[in-house]
Amino acid sequence: MTTRxxxxxxxxxxxESKHPGAFQGASEEFDFRASLxxxxxxxxxxxxxxxxxxxxxxYDKTLDGLSLAEIEVLEIDGxxxxxxxxxxxxxxxxxxxxxxxFICQHLVINIKKIVPHMHAAYEELGKVSSGFGxxxxxxxxxxxIEQSLVIGAHGARSLTVVIHA
Amino acid sequence: xxxxAEASENFIADADRTDWHDETLWxxxxxxxxxxxxxxxWEALRxxxxxxxxxTLANLGEYLQAFEAKAQANGITVHWATDxxxxxxxxxxxxxxxxxxxxxxxxxxxxxxxxxxxYLASKGIEVVDTDLGERIVQFRNExxxxxxxxxxxxxxxxxxxxxxxxxxxxxGNKDPQFLTEAARQHLRGHFLASEVAITGVNFAVxxxxxxxxxxxxxxxxxxxxxxxxxxxxxxxxxxxxKRSDLASFLRLLARSATGQLITTYTSHFHQxxxxxxxxxxLLDNGRTRQLADPKYKNSLKCIRCAACFNxxxxxxxxxxxxxxQPVAGPIGSILAxxxxxxxxxxxxxxSTLCGSCTNVCPxxxxxxxxxxxxxxxxxxxxxxxxxxxxxxxxMAFVLSNPVIYRIGGxxxxxxxxxxxTRLNPWYKQREMPVAPKESFxxxxxxx
Amino acid sequence: MRVALFVPCYIDQFYPQVAVASLELLEKLGxxxxxxxxxxxxxxxxxxxxxxxxxxxxxxxxxxxxxxxDYIVGPSGSCVLHVKEHHPSEKIRNSVYEICEFLxxxxxxxxxNAHFPHRVGLHQSCHGQRGLHLSSxxxxxxKHFSKIEDLLAxxxxxxxxxxxxxDECCGFGGxxxxxxxAVSVKMGQDRIKEHNANAVSYIVGVDTSCLxxxxxxxxxxxxxxxxxHIVEILNHA
Numbered sequence: 048m049t050t051r052x053x054x055x056x057x058x059x060x061x062x063e064s065k066h067p068g069a070f071q072g073a074s075e076e077f078d079f080r081a082s083l084x085x086x087x088x089x090x091x092x093x094x095x096x097x098x099x100x101x102x103x104x105x106y107d108k109t110l111d112g113l114s115l116a117e118i119e120v121l122e123i124d125g126x127x128x129x130x131x132x133x134x135x136x137x138x139x140x141x142x143x144x145x146x147x148x149f150i151c152q153h154l155v156i157n158i159k160k161i162v163p164h165m166h167a168a169y170e171e172l173g174k175v176s177s178g179f180g181x182x183x184x185x186x187x188x189x190x191x192i193e194q195s196l197v198i199g200a201h202g203a204r205s206l207t208v209v210i211h212a
Numbered sequence: 213x214x215x216x217a218e219a220s221e222n223f224i225a226d227a228d229r230t231d232w233h234d235e236t237l238w239x240x241x242x243x244x245x246x247x248x249x250x251x252x253x254w255e256a257l258r259x260x261x262x263x264x265x266x267x268t269l270a271n272l273g274e275y276l277q278a279f280e281a282k283a284q285a286n287g288i289t290v291h292w293a294t295d296x297x298x299x300x301x302x303x304x305x306x307x308x309x310x311x312x313x314x315x316x317x318x319x320x321x322x323x324x325x326x327x328x329x330x331y332l333a334s335k336g337i338e339v340v341d342t343d344l345g346e347r348i349v350q351f352r353n354e355x356x357x358x359x360x361x362x363x364x365x366x367x368x369x370x371x372x373x374x375x376x377x378x379x380x381x382x383x384g385n386k387d388p389q390f391l392t393e394a395a396r397q398h399l400r401g402h403f404l405a406s407e408v409a410i411t412g413v414n415f416a417v418x419x420x421x422x423x424x425x426x427x428x429x430x431x432x433x434x435x436x437x438x439x440x441x442x443x444x445x446x447x448x449x450x451x452x453x454k455r456s457d458l459a460s461f462l463r464l465l466a467r468s469a470t471g472q473l474i475t476t477y478t479s480h481f482h483q484x485x486x487x488x489x490x491x492x493x494l495l496d497n498g499r500t501r502q503l504a505d506p507k508y509k510n511s512l513k514c515i516r517c518a519a520c521f522n523x524x525x526x527x528x529x530x531x532x533x534x535x536x537q538p539v540a541g542p543i544g545s546i547l548a549x550x551x552x553x554x555x556x557x558x559x560x561x562x563s564t565l566c567g568s569c570t571n572v573c574p575x576x577x578x579x580x581x582x583x584x585x586x587x588x589x590x591x592x593x594x595x596x597x598x599x600x601x602x603x604x605x606x607m608a609f610v611l612s613n614p615v616i617y618r619i620g621g622x623x624x625x626x627x628x629x630x631x632x633t634r635l636n637p638w639y640k641q642r643e644m645p646v647a648p649k650e651s652f653x654x655x656x657x658x659x
Numbered sequence: 660m661r662v663a664l665f666v667p668c669y670i671d672q673f674y675p676q677v678a679v680a681s682l683e684l685l686e687k688l689g690x691x692x693x694x695x696x697x698x699x700x701x702x703x704x705x706x707x708x709x710x711x712x713x714x715x716x717x718x719x720x721x722x723x724x725x726x727x728x729d730y731i732v733g734p735s736g737s738c739v740l741h742v743k744e745h746h747p748s749e750k751i752r753n754s755v756y757e758i759c760e761f762l763x764x765x766x767x768x769x770x771x772n773a774h775f776p777h778r779v780g781l782h783q784s785c786h787g788q789r790g791l792h793l794s795s796x797x798x799x800x801x802k803h804f805s806k807i808e809d810l811l812a813x814x815x816x817x818x819x820x821x822x823x824x825x826d827e828c829c830g831f832g833g834x835x836x837x838x839x840x841a842v843s844v845k846m847g848q849d850r851i852k853e854h855n856a857n858a859v860s861y862i863v864g865v866d867t868s869c870l871x872x873x874x875x876x877x878x879x880x881x882x883x884x885x886x887x888h889i890v891e892i893l894n895h896a
Contacts, residue, residue: 051292057500061270067263132473146437149430165459178483187430191345195388202430221841254800564832567789571798591709604710612716614697621672637837641844642875645673652675
């Protein structure tokens with residue numbers, strides 16, 4: 048008997064316990080911009096963006112993640128933002144490489160649509176189409192040293208968002 | 213190995229440091245309260261997540277098979293491991309096939325449970341833990357003391373010392389910003405060079421075969437997206453049925469853990485990159501046994517947020533190392549005895565059963581009730597310390613016999629002074645209650 | 660209303676004044692109070708130590724003393740909770756009340772002839788709060804309510820203050836108080852520190868076990884702060 052069979056063999060179905068279905072009654076009163084501030088991101092206009100990060104921000108798709116290691120600023124297009132927590136869904140298609148939003152020093156994301164909360168977010172996503180995607184909320188951070196919040200752990204040191212909605 | 217009580221006594225001997233540890237973690241509890249109380253649907257969310265987990269556990273076999281089929285269809289290799297030894301061997305084989313001698317690993321309590329790092333070291337393979345807190349304790353050769361905040365027991369001076377020793381940062385520098393930058397540069401080198409990356413799994417979705425990894429630092433992704441081989445290690449209880457279920461869990465997880473709205477990165481791995489392999493290892497290690505016991509099955513709902521640690525007045529004043537095994541705190545105390553009853557017999561007793569843990573648990577695990585059940589099971593298994601069984605049986609005899617109880621009570625009050633000695637643990641730091649002349653019953657009989 | 664008074668063993672032996680106050684208060688409120696004289700202990704000390712299998716004798720004695728009563732009232736949240744959750748007889752489980760619960764939910768007390776013109780710190784004993792729902796819990800997203808505070812509000816002259824951590828455990832925990840002595844005492848000392856910061860003269864709670872533990876620390880510290888069970892205050896002329 049394989050391990051697989053062994054393990055599955057030890058699992059008995061238990062007394063019926065229904066799946067509760069979709070969550071009802073989620074709050075809708077969230078402010079995306081306020082959430083972005085809370086998570087440490089800033090919102091700018093397209094012209095402000097030019098001033099803050101002049102120069103190259105877009106990069107072609109590549110199979111070699113390491114080639115992106117020296118990027119200072121990366122600009123990408125997010126699919127939508129989530130108002131309750133400032134998260135933005137990024138799918139693989141929008142990235143030069145999966146590692147791109149992590150390996151750059153400063154990240155810029157454009158979004159055109161905002162949904163109120165995570166339940167709406169997954170409805171928006173529907174069934175999976177990408178090989179990889181993520182919710183990204185703010186710059187990378189840690190509080191592992193005596194609970195002092197430090198922005199810029201391993202991922203991007205800053206997140207700048209341009210809202211085209 | 214010190215028992216929880218012995219280790220706690222040592223911990224508390226430094227009262228100031230204990231106060232600092234207690235206040236730091238209470239502050240995290242307060243942050244959790246703040247964000248949970250502004251969501252009117254908070255309690256309903258807990259109930260929703262709890263029901264999803266209940267349903268999943270009731271149909272776990274089915275969901276595991278569904279997940280496996282979908283994941284395989286997406287090109288992910290699925291492995292099964294009965295126990296820690298098998299898990300470690302599987303992981304080792306994958307690494308050996310790649311020929312790597314050093315690799316990066318992001319936070320995975322499961323790999324702590326299996327002592328994976330030590331096993332791989334014995335095979336000549338170095339694991340670099342990339343979560344900042346874990347890297348710090350790795351340098352210090354310590355275990356993490358908290359499943360979300362691994363280095364919470366350390367002050368910045370301690371971290372400064374460690375980084376001075378291992379990273380060459382200036383002696384005496386304890387600035388968290390500076391030290392984090394040093395770690396960033398140091399670990400970046402490892403990310404760029406590593407061909408193999410190990411991550412944990414926060415959630416695995418049966419409907420789609422994808423798995424989700426949550427971090428604030430971005431270390432799991434920095435490792436996985438640059439590596440040729442990504443090994444994801446998960447307990448079989450991490451399965452959830454549908455993609456849309458993730459919404460409730462993700463709304464609860466970070467808020468419960470740190471008072472954040474969501475972790476910075478919530479990465480959904482569905483298929484590997486071109487030219488990459490993804491392996492997922494499904495581990496049992498006693499989980500099927502826990503599942504089969506109605507008293508303890510609910511402990512498998514755990515999403516490893518550590519809200520129970522932060523609220524526990526005992527954990528805050530004794531520290532994670534006092535629990536002498538990888539997952540400390542209240543949840544650790546109901547999971548560990550399932551793995552080794554004898555070694556962990558003290559843990560369910562490291563509690564006043566105050567019930568705060570059960571209230572903060574995002575998936576409504578009845579932690580304090582399971583602590584009580586474990587106490588019964590462990591004593592019934594004959595693991596009581598010498599004298600306790602006799603003492604308890606004597607107490608039960610006296611207390612079920614009204615006449616003997618009254619005589620015993622009166623004698624105890626008469627000679628209570630005997631107990632005013634340091635041999636009496638109560639008396640170490642407390643006065644004994646003053647013995648009244650009459651018991652209530654004696655007073656009542658004269659009324 | 661015919662009520663049986665449940666006198667927890669350590670109150671019978673060490674804090675008889677709490678049972679006296681309970682008896683007097685219930686009588687003042689018009690109850691016909693019966694005190695079964697062969698009662699001993701509810702069995703909680705053994706059960707919480709992992710020896711629930713040894714409480715048959717205590718359970719049987721409890722049944723013998725209290726069978727036939729619709730209202731079994733006791734001044735102890737933890738003891739009452741233990742009986743409610745673990746006693747083998749369903750009738751007994753459904754008939755047992757902690758005294759604040761009884762005063763609020765059954766007698767529906769809305770006024771008291773009591774005076775206690777002092778500043779008191781409220782200690783929310785855990786089992787009464789989280790087990791019996793005597794008040795709302797700080798961890799939950801729920802509207803504030805407190806049967807305890809409502810009862811104390813009926814006492815003339817009293818000033819009730821809450822510590823910063825409104826419902827953190829005092830550290831007694833049954834045999835925990837001696838098996839994990841260091842943590843137990845530290846927890847108690849921390850509670851007291853918060854009450855001291857509020858400059859209270861008394862600490863009041865619904866469980867004498869909590870109070871006994873804190874009193875032991877207070878007296879060792881040479882403190883002037885005293886402990887009182889809530890019934891002693893509700894019954895105070």
